[in-house]
Amino acid sequence: MKLAVKTYTKNIVPKLNYDVLIENQADGTVKATLLGLPDCQGLGNTETEAIEKVSQSLQTRLETAKIVTLEIEAPKVENPWLKIAGKYKDDPQFDEMLEYIEEYRRELDADNEEREV
Structure with missing residues (x-):
């Protein structure tokens, strides 16, 4: 199996899209959770505020981490x-x-x- 890792310099980082789960809470607040990263959440009085907070949470997390793309070559299977x-x-x-x-x-x-x- 061959693996290729793509990394980007800070100047040439592609935009990434994330799916966010929006949930209305019993106390009237709104919780936004980044799908795939359940510990990355934002809580706000409105949906917009919750999304802004989850975005800030992700930005803070990425200051000390990075995202890489793995390309995995599929195993060759005989027809x-x-x-x-x-x-x-x-x-x-x-x-x-x-x-x-x-x-x-x-x-x-x-x-x-x-x-x-």
């Missing part, structure tokens, strides 16, 4: 159909079977055409 590909190429009855299949398909097509009329 299961390749195991039987060409299995019947030397079978003397293979051409006969193909002719049977083609004839059956023609019969089905003819039946379908009759039903459509």
Whole structure:
């Protein structure tokens, strides 16, 4: 398995999008929780205030941490159909079977055409 880690300098940091769970609390306040980071929360009197606080919380956290992107190469898996590909190429009855299949398909097509009329 190959891993590649992408890091960015502070001058060239891409914008990141986060999903935030907004919950109205029983006491009338609003709690915003960053999905994927449940300990990163903001509590406010309004939704906007809660979102601002969770954003500040994340900014504070990122001052001493960083986000990297991992690219993981998927393992190479053999196509299961390749195991039987060409299995019947030397079978003397293979051409006969193909002719049977083609004839059956023609019969089905003819039946379908009759039903459509």
